[in-house]
Amino acid sequence: xxKIHVTTTVNGDTVEFLADxxxxxxxxxRDRLGLTGSKEGCGTGDCGACSVMLDGRLVSSCLVLGVxxxxxxVDTIEGMARGDDLHPxxxxxxxxxxxxxxxxxxxxxxxxxxxxxxxxxxxxSEVRYWLAGNLCRCTGYDKxxxxxxxxxxxMRGAA
Amino acid sequence: xxxxxxxxxxxxxxxxxxCGGVTRFLAGGTDVLVQMRAGAxxxxxxxxxxxxxGVRDITRTPEGGWRIGIAVAGAELGAHDALCRDWPGVVExxxxxxxxxxxxxxxxxxxxxxxxxxxxxxPGLVAAGATVTVTGVNGSREVPVxxxxxxxxxxxxxxxxxxxxxxxxxxGENGGDAYLRFIPRTEMDIAVVGCAVxxxxxxxxxxxxxxxxxxxxxxxxxxxxxxxxxIGTTLDDAALEALADAARAAATPISDKRGTAEFRTHVSGVxxxxxxxxxxxxxxxxxx
Numbered sequence: 001x002x003k004i005h006v007t008t009t010v011n012g013d014t015v016e017f018l019a020d021x022x023x024x025x026x027x028x029x030r031d032r033l034g035l036t037g038s039k040e041g042c043g044t045g046d047c048g049a050c051s052v053m054l055d056g057r058l059v060s061s062c063l064v065l066g067v068x069x070x071x072x073x074v075d076t077i078e079g080m081a082r083g084d085d086l087h088p089x090x091x092x093x094x095x096x097x098x099x100x101x102x103x104x105x106x107x108x109x110x111x112x113x114x115x116x117x118x119x120x121x122x123x124x125s126e127v128r129y130w131l132a133g134n135l136c137r138c139t140g141y142d143k144x145x146x147x148x149x150x151x152x153x154x155m156r157g158a159a
Numbered sequence: 160x161x162x163x164x165x166x167x168x169x170x171x172x173x174x175x176x177x178c179g180g181v182t183r184f185l186a187g188g189t190d191v192l193v194q195m196r197a198g199a200x201x202x203x204x205x206x207x208x209x210x211x212x213g214v215r216d217i218t219r220t221p222e223g224g225w226r227i228g229i230a231v232a233g234a235e236l237g238a239h240d241a242l243c244r245d246w247p248g249v250v251e252x253x254x255x256x257x258x259x260x261x262x263x264x265x266x267x268x269x270x271x272x273x274x275x276x277x278x279x280x281x282p283g284l285v286a287a288g289a290t291v292t293v294t295g296v297n298g299s300r301e302v303p304v305x306x307x308x309x310x311x312x313x314x315x316x317x318x319x320x321x322x323x324x325x326x327x328x329x330x331g332e333n334g335g336d337a338y339l340r341f342i343p344r345t346e347m348d349i350a351v352v353g354c355a356v357x358x359x360x361x362x363x364x365x366x367x368x369x370x371x372x373x374x375x376x377x378x379x380x381x382x383x384x385x386x387x388x389x390i391g392t393t394l395d396d397a398a399l400e401a402l403a404d405a406a407r408a409a410a411t412p413i414s415d416k417r418g419t420a421e422f423r424t425h426v427s428g429v430x431x432x433x434x435x436x437x438x439x440x441x442x443x444x445x446x447x
Contacts, residue, residue, distance in 0.1 A: 004162060021162035043196050044197075045189055045192075046258075048258065048260055054263070057232065058234075058260055059260055060264075062192070063188055063192045063260075063264060064192075064264070065185075068185075111259060114259075115259075130259050132346040132347050133259055133260045133261065134258075
């Protein structure tokens with residue numbers, strides 16, 4: 001099976017890779033581009049560990065083919081910090097101990113950022129519903145929700 | 160697997176017709192990619208429809224209805240204020256499908272073509288009287304959404320046929336629609352029973368109604384007797400009781416891990432009443 005040449009923008013950089021048409025965007029990010037922050041939990045769109053932004057829309061990268069990324073804009077966890085400056089969500093996750101094993105964390109951070117970008121002042125309920133597709137087997141979610149709420153407050157300048 | 164990106168639906172069906180093996184059309188991919196991964200369906204040819212102009216558009220028709228492209232994701236429906244005003248029941252059904260991430264990709268037509276009797280977006284479309292454009296090598300035809308499902312995982316579409324658009328009729332005056340489902344948790348689950356009601360009022364009296372039930376038969380069903388039970392009434396207690404009776408009588412569910420047949424039958428009546436009240440309230444609001 002011949003591979004297809006894909007040109008796309010990942011975290012602001014133009015990148016190219018060769019993809020088997022059956023490969024998911026997640027596989028391409030991890031195996032072709034070395035961006036291993038996005039994780040594969042289930043591979044069937046249930047767990048959210050592979051969450052990325054595709055043309056500004058939150059998606060599971062395991063449910064997108066790599067070849068579908070042609071000409072699109074992809075934003076992953078690797079693009080969230082600015083150099084050594086962590087995004088407020090990342091700092092608050094550390095502060096609140098909102099992770100244990102950390103496997104779900106990149107996906108939750110990407111998903112939470114997508115929420116705060118469109119709703120800077122979500123209620124706790126809104127945070128919980130928005131993140132319903134991001135599974136965490138360690139924390140019991142309370143610390144994650146607290147961290148997102150606190151980050152939102154800081155980003156609004158209300159903390 | 161060959162990956163195709165046709166620029167028109169005519170080309171898409173030509174490719175499908177020329178392919179000898181297993182063919183799948185790709186829009187949101189939230190079912191197709193899962194089936195591919197599970198090994199349930201390994202397409203020889205995958206035809207990505209998202210390069211066809213207009214498939215991401217929601218447009219008002221000259222008659223005042225809506226034409227929705229086949230690749231419009233649930234999140235995009237929910238963000239469309241005018242469509243949400245006209246058909247809140249259709250939109251809220253679609254928005255119940257999957258997580259935020261799935262909403263970024265999953266489509267109405269995909270939910271329909273996946274063929275699940277429990278598909279959350281289908282009862283709302285059926286109650287609204289939505290139609291789809293079915294395109295094949297010999298041209299296109301309009302088909303009511305209600306006629307597309309043929310059974311669990313099956314549709315009436317023939318090999319090589321594809322749905323190229325979905326259309327909602329003009330909302331018109333004093334109308335309201337709604338969809339609710341019963342699930343044992345609050346989010347991220349599959350309907351045990353789903354119900355959609357679309358109705359129109361003349362003053363306080365229901366002049367038109369359509370009731371659809373999901374997850375209680377091999378396909379989503381239209382329940383004419385349930386509509387008849389509330390047409391000509393003000394949705395008083397007697398009408399609501401007759402509505403529940405008709406919904407229960409129409410339900411022919413199976414028992415599975417999500418609920419027994421007896422429970423599903425009972426809940427069909429409960430959901431029909433709740434959804435009818437919600438649609439009625441919306442229709443009253445729309446009339447002001």
